[in-house]
Amino acid sequence: MPFLMAGLSAWMLLDYHRGSLTFQGSRVVSQGVVRRVEIDLADAVEARWRIHPVGGSLVVRDPATRLVVNFAELGRDQRHAIVARLREAIRPEIQSDWDLFAYKTRFGEGGKPRAVPGPGEILATRARWTRIFAPALVASAAVAAVAWWWTRHPSVFAVVPVVAGMWSLFRAMTPAEGKVEREISWRSDPDLMGPLAFFPAWGVVGAVGIFAFNRLWPRPAHPKALAIVGCVAWFGILLLTAHRLDRRQARRDREAAERAAREREEADRCSLPSATEL
Structure with a gap:
């Protein structure tokens, strides 16, 4: 473990030393520790905005190349400028998940x-x-x-x-x-509070199970097999519930992002001068 952590730290230092993102007209060059990726945004066939990792990222593809831009590695001002440039340079029809990205990263809402x-x-x-x-x-x-x-x-x-x-x-x-x-409250979000209340209750169930098993050891027949089955069942139910909660939250985020996009479009239309003003 110490060697692993030291290796990860050394890799991060090399990445900060060598890593760069360069714009040359419509071409973008990403230099990593050992790999250099270059893509022409005019030839891109897909651009997917992602909310992961923290800070968001963009995956751009052309027929032969895949480029990933992680915005978490950039400062706030740099991130805003680079996102705006990429958004403008890539054809709108090939961009996907922009509304969700803008909503989760609060793009365009100012610095603070x-x-x-x-x-x-x-x-x-x-x-x-x-x-x-x-x-x-x-x-x-x-x-x-x-x-x-x-x-x-x-x-x-x-x-x-x-x-x-x-x-x-x-x-x-x-x-x-x-x-x-x-x-997050029972009144404002009852569908979400139920699964959230499940996690501490399920933790209590697991703790009680461990203490009960220690008290009964080694009286149960095949105690090791029973312990393995119990752990697998406990973690399986936990992961399944977490997955369902994550899907529910993702659906809510998409709905909120669509509402925010409609509100931005309405605000932009209201800010345009009318024909009589022109």
């Missing part, structure tokens, strides 16, 4: 994140994450202490740094002025 929530939205701040994670950290420590008293396994305390790490991660991802996020 919105700080005023609208209907069905909240302002996520670092103080809000503190109010959420501070009680969760105390509760996880209490649960770990009870579990240690019951099992005498110190590994149960691993949940405490995990919660603390999540707290730090969410704070680091939230700007100091806050960030507007969609509100």
Whole structure:
């Protein structure tokens, strides 16, 4: 593992040193650590805007070449300028998923994140994450202490740094002025809250199963086979539920992106001068 992490770090340093994206008229040249890809946007036959990885990306194809541009590697101003140039240089009829990309990356909404929530939205701040994670950290420590008293396994305390790490991660991802996020509640989104409530409940089921299995060991017949079957079934149901939740969220994002695109088109039409004004 240390050699793997050191290798990944060295690869990232080489990528930052050698990596470049160059525009030469309608041609785009992407230089990686060991590979150079060049494509003429005028010859492109497909351009797919993606919301993954974080920051978005673009996949451009011509009959012989595939070029991937990851915008997460660029600064905000660079990303805006390059996306606008690619959007203009590629034929509109071959571009796909632009509305979803613009909605998820908030392209065209300015440099700073919105700080005023609208209907069905909240302002996520670092103080809000503190109010959420501070009680969760105390509760996880209490649960770990009870579990240690019951099992005498110190590994149960691993949940405490995990919660603390999540707290730090969410704070680091939230700007100091806050960030507007969609509100999730039973009233506004009952279809989504059901699957979300499933995950902590399913975690409790898994913990109870582990403790029960340890208490019964080795009395069950074929205990190893029973443990393997139980783990596969637990993770299988978990992954299936997560997949269904992801598909539902993707459908909602596409619907919201289509609404946002219609609103932009309506705003553009309203901003055009009328025939009498001309």
